[in-house]
Amino acid sequence: MGGHSCCYKQKLRKGLWSPEEDEKLIKHITQFGHGCWSSVPKQAGLQRCGKSCRLRWINYLRPDLKRGTFSKQEEDLIIELHAVLGNRWSKIATHLPGRTDNEIKNLWNSCIKKKLRQRGIDPNTHKPLAEVDGGDDKALDNSEKNSGSGGLQLPVTPELAIANQLPTVDKSMDESTTSKSSATPTKEFFLDQFLANHENSSTCRSPSPMGSFPLPLLSFGPDYSSSLTTSAALPFSSNPLLWLNQTARQLDATPELSCNAISAAVSSLSTSAIAPPSCAGDSTISNWHAANCNNNPGSSVNESGGFMLQSSCSFDSGIFPWSELTPDKVVQVQLGGETEDLKWSEYLHGAFPASAAVQAQSSQPFYGDIKGGSQFTISGLSIWQQNQQLQHQLQAADISGKDFQSVSVGFQQI
DNA sequence: AAGACAGTCAACCGCCTGTGG
DNA sequence: CCCACAGGCGGTTGACTGTCT
Numbered sequence: 457m458g459g460h461s462c463c464y465k466q467k468l469r470k471g472l473w474s475p476e477e478d479e480k481l482i483k484h485i486t487q488f489g490h491g492c493w494s495s496v497p498k499q500a501g502l503q504r505c506g507k508s509c510r511l512r513w514i515n516y517l518r519p520d521l522k523r524g525t526f527s528k529q530e531e532d533l534i535i536e537l538h539a540v541l542g543n544r545w546s547k548i549a550t551h552l553p554g555r556t557d558n559e560i561k562n563l564w565n566s567c568i569k570k571k572l573r574q575r576g577i578d579p580n581t582h583k584p585l586a587e588v589d590g591g592d593d594k595a596l597d598n599s600e601k602n603s604g605s606g607g608l609q610l611p612v613t614p615e616l617a618i619a620n621q622l623p624t625v626d627k628s629m630d631e632s633t634t635s636k637s638s639a640t641p642t643k644e645f646f647l648d649q650f651l652a653n654h655e656n657s658s659t660c661r662s663p664s665p666m667g668s669f670p671l672p673l674l675s676f677g678p679d680y681s682s683s684l685t686t687s688a689a690l691p692f693s694s695n696p697l698l699w700l701n702q703t704a705r706q707l708d709a710t711p712e713l714s715c716n717a718i719s720a721a722v723s724s725l726s727t728s729a730i731a732p733p734s735c736a737g738d739s740t741i742s743n744w745h746a747a748n749c750n751n752n753p754g755s756s757v758n759e760s761g762g763f764m765l766q767s768s769c770s771f772d773s774g775i776f777p778w779s780e781l782t783p784d785k786v787v788q789v790q791l792g793g794e795t796e797d798l799k800w801s802e803y804l805h806g807a808f809p810a811s812a813a814v815q816a817q818s819s820q821p822f823y824g825d826i827k828g829g830s831q832f833t834i835s836g837l838s839i840w841q842q843n844q845q846l847q848h849q850l851q852a853a854d855i856s857g858k859d860f861q862s863v864s865v866g867f868q869q870i
Numbered sequence: 871a872a873g874a875c876a877g878t879c880a881a882c883c884g885c886c887t888g889t890g891g
Numbered sequence: 892c893c894c895a896c897a898g899g900c901g902g903t904t905g906a907c908t909g910t911c912t
Contacts (some may be wrong), residue, residue, distance in 0.1 A: 457882070470881080471880090471882090471905095471906090472906080473881090492897075492898095493897075493898070494897065494898090505896090505897090507897090511881070512880090512881085515879095515880075516881095544900085544901085545900075545901065545903090546900060548899085556900095557900075557901080558880075558901095559879085560876070562879055563879095565902095565903095566879080567877085570877095690891075807888085
């Protein structure tokens with residue numbers, strides 16, 4: 457695009473993608489994988505730059521994408537994650553299966569921000585608006601500018617009020633975030649651990665699907681104010697995130713603090729039976745693990761039992777006869793004993809009842825929104841899925857190895 | 871009916887980081 | 892160490908759409 461070398465060489469198309477372009481890109485990637493993105497447009501016969509192709513694929517054409525509106529649970533989760541991660545949309549997106557960072561970012565800017573303000577909460581600091589410089593728009597603008605740092609911002613609690621007296625929380629957070637050469641475990645490391653632990657713990661959940669979700673105070677339901685008062689006596693279990701924040705802060709200040717102790721505490725957070733006030737019976741969190749596995753699109757975990765197209769199970773387990781789908785081929789889909797006849801084009805547009813059923817069940821529409829009547833066969837999709845599976849297995853091994861290394865170094869230095 | 875306005879969303883832009891020569 | 896390149900990310904833009912007046 458614009459300033460990128462891949463865009464200099466020839467006149468490249470910009471703007472919206474045509475169905476034909478989509479078709480070309482899908483065909484190419486499902487057959488060959490994307491490999492080097494900069495070579496994709498050439499190989500696929502597209503007058504686009506590689507980055508544009510990548511974006512189009514990631515944000516729109518990928519078969520493991522959810523489409524459609526966000527559920528209330530997803531919105532709550534985004535708010536909670538934003539309170540922890542700030543504007544790191546890609547990180548937030550990894551916790552929402554089938555959602556892209558772009559989608560989440562758009563939702564945040566167009567919708568959630570407004571909702572939070574209506575609730576009297578500053579969307580950037582997650583504090584009551586009254587506390588953000590009088591809560592006027594000017595103050596909002598200022599805080600918005602500061603929000604990009606992804607600082608750890610939490611709702612105001614008595615503990616946080618104390619915590620806020622300690623200096624340079626966000627700064628140290630940012631430094632720890634950016635100075636990746638530092639071998640000392642950072643707050644972010646523990647936050648990641650924290651989140652990861654909860655993702656993991658959600659896979660062996662107690663009967664309540666939300667039983668282990670640890671961010672009760674980050675819920676902005678009507679009982680928000682009551683949680684402010686009840687959390688004071690139990691600094692650890694009642695407000696684990698705050699505890700984590702403070703502990704991590706102590707860690708910054710006192711590196712002699714045992715890393716093991718922190719890790720153990722973080723782990724125990726995930727197993728503590730904290731029931732968040734506003735998320736019971738939520739299916740989104742049921743998919744939290746799947747979100748984790750969404751880093752691995754080839755994974756097929758969906759413990760809620762719902763149909764999740766994001767995962768390879770949809771493609772590889774033969775639920776849908778992808779390889780046989782053609783634009784006008786009639787497909788039979790069995791749902792609850794009833795058989796639905798539908799065309800592939802309807803399939804793509806999510807117009808068949810199954811999509812509605814699936815949507816109702818899991819708040820996720822089927823891969824239904826490919827624009828403009830793209831018509832193509834998807835015979836290569838399972839190949840793509842397999843490639844993805846392989847790639848992500850390799851990546852996962854690599855990442856865990858790196859993590860292990862950095863943790864080891866961190867332990868050595870403490 | 872038509873223009874104004876607001877909301878949504880796909881796509882672009884520019885910057886940063888990692889990697890390989 | 893420097894440079895070029897690719898990929899990734901967050902911020903922003905602009906087209907489109909729906910609603911209101």
